[in-house]
Amino acid sequence: MSVAALQRPPSRPAATTSTAIALSGVGVRFTTERGTVAALENIDLEVRQGGFLTLLGPSGCGKSTLLRVIADLIAPTSGRAEVLGGPPSAARQRRDIGFVFQDAALLPWRTIIENVALPLEVGNGRARPGKRSPRELLELVGLAGWEKAYPHELSGGMRQRVSIARALVNDPKLLLMDEPFGALDEITRDRLNEELLQVWAETGTTILFVTHSLYEAAFLGEEVLLLAARPGRVQERVPVDLPSPRCIPMRETSAFIELVAHLRRVLETC
């Protein structure tokens, strides 16, 4: 540890520039006819810029709600959320946030390339093109040649890759992914996991990734955040000590297996 610590630059940059997400005491309550639900309570969370944090937790513990707060889709009922050094709404309006939904959420009347280009068309002139064109992004996610197809012609995994390309088209500094590979088979999921790590390495974007798979959480994340339910709160934050870049065979190492076992034990207490 000491060697790495000594090699670090003596003064780390100020917290505002290196912190992508800072939540303090964030709580979200939903009021319905059947009463109020505390979806999240008193969440403190910091994620560094360029980090990869995976979120695990039982169903209904508020993982999606947490991403929604960060993406400015809902406002927290208490506490403060800061994204990229400002309020989440400012980050959203600067197009610094990309969001990948569980079911891809493509527009069926647009071709694949038009779907990827959607963020460049809407937003009242806020649309700024990123470094990569929609075409290059399709290539990046392995869908070159499918530009003119319609979403209904694609498989679930291909659609999910389109939605990842779309989320990247503005070069977001923060990528929020809500169970993006939940509906896919293991093999496709493994491939997309590796591709996602490659995208992360190439773009340097900060990623928050929700999943129900212990393996996926351990394989992708630099750290795993475990949430407990009712009310949604942070149970534990587990660093992942695996060498990078990660590759699939790494999942057979004893370090990985132990990590997954630990995550499972913690998850059982959530």
Added chain:
Amino acid sequence: MSSQAVHALPIASAFTDDAEAQARFDSMQRYLKWRKRLLPLIAVACLLLLWEGAVRAFGIRPFIAPAPSAVAAVLYAKFGLLMQNLVPTAIEALLGFLLGNAAAILIATAFVYKRTLEEAFFPVAVMINTVPVVAKAPILVLLLGNGMEPKIAIAALICFFPTLVNMTRGLRDVSPQQLELMRILSASPREVFFKLRLLNALPYLFSALKIAASTAVIGAIVGEWIGATSGIGALIIQATYNFDSPLLYATIVVGSVFSATFFGLISWAEHRFLKWNAGRAS
């Protein structure tokens, strides 16, 4: 790296691997398509033959049920008269179609953005819709006179309701995730309407338009029954009073063919503009 291999997968050529199987599949598809087109034609031809045979065999008098050959003869001999009467009906049906659907689309848009309006006026629309056309027609003739206006109004009214219901549904039934996507992109309300809601509503709209295409013609014809000197409806009434059954049947054929053409046109437009909807439709 193994993910490179993924990029190189030749997905697009997966279907063209086996040329022979592809050819067999294509010819099978062609055969099925022709079969689907020919079978109804053969059925219609058989029914007509049966009808012609029955009229001749039992010596049925023409004013009770004319033979198909007699109807065909009138279609040929009085083609000019028939077309002359089709023109006003067609104009009434088309204008009614345009007016009724345009009004329905605008009001559906208002309903989606102002729930109060829907709560206030939807029951009124339902009430008007429950009044039968034959009852609405005389009222509109009294209100609008004896010209084309009441017929256009009837055709419009008859189109209005299905389109209103479908369009409201289509504009509203947008997936929550697509709406969240638009918010992430900081889309303006205008953009949400034109790039999301309106396009989402198109399949719903087209199902309503297909219904409206045939009902608009019915509306115009019923309107002409109440008071008109020309038009398919007027000709139907005249032919009936004169016991001129061959002319009556010929008139009905002309009206039906027009109605079917109109329907076919809308179906073609749907096919043409909603290619992307193929997955959902099947």
